[in-house]
Amino acid sequence: MARVLVLYGSTEGQAATVAERVAEVLETSGHDPAVVHIRHRPESFDLMDYDAVVVGASVHMGKHQKYVTRYVKKHADELNRLPSAFFSVSLAAAEGSEEGWEHAREYVAEFLSETGWNPDETAVVPGALKYSQYGTLKRFVMKQIAKRMGGDTDTAHDYEYTDWNEVEGFTADFAGSLE
C-alpha cells in the first residue's frame, strides 16, 4: 500500500472533481490517498511524506494555473525522485478532433518543459463548460470559444465532457505501477 498524494489546482472545480475521482480509484486499488489543493496545503504538509504523487491542473488562456506551475517548478527535483503522474484538464481535449488532442498535449508539453518535471504518466482530460458559474464577461468569452470549436453554446446549461472511464483507467494503470 502506497501513500499517494493527489495535489491539484482548479479554477471552476472540474480538476478538483477529477482529483477526487483519482483518489477514489487509488483507494479501491488498495492505496492510501490524500487530496490536497495546492493553494490550501496544511502547514504540516511535506511532499516527502508520500510514496507517490499525482498532480492535476486545468488550462485557462493556454496555461495551467500559475500557482501549480510555480509549485511544481520549485519541487521538480523531489517530484522527479517519486513515482508520479500528471493530469491536465482542458476544453481542447473535449474537441474530439486530432487538432484538439494536439493542443491539449501541447499544453502538457509546455508545462513539463517549463517546470522541469518528468512524470511517469500523463493524461489529457476533457473538462467542462460551467456557464452557470461564469460572470457575464466570462460567459460571453466562453460562448465565443465554444462556437469557434463547434461546441455547446446554450448558456442556460452546463456541460461536462470528462470521460470518467478514461480517468479511472489512467489512475488504475498508475496505481498498478505502484504495487
Ligand SMILES: Cc1cc2nc3c(=O)[nH]c(=O)nc-3n(C[C@H](O)[C@H](O)[C@H](O)COP(=O)(O)O)c2cc1C
Ligand atoms: C476563462 C477560461 C479560459 C479557458 N481557456 C482555455 C484554453 O485556453 N484552452 C482550453 O483547452 N480550455 C480552456 N478553458 C476550458 C477549461 O480548461 C475547462 O473549462 C476546465 O474544465 C476548467 O477546469 P477547472 O474547473 O478545474 O478550472 C478555459 C475556461 C475558462 C473559463
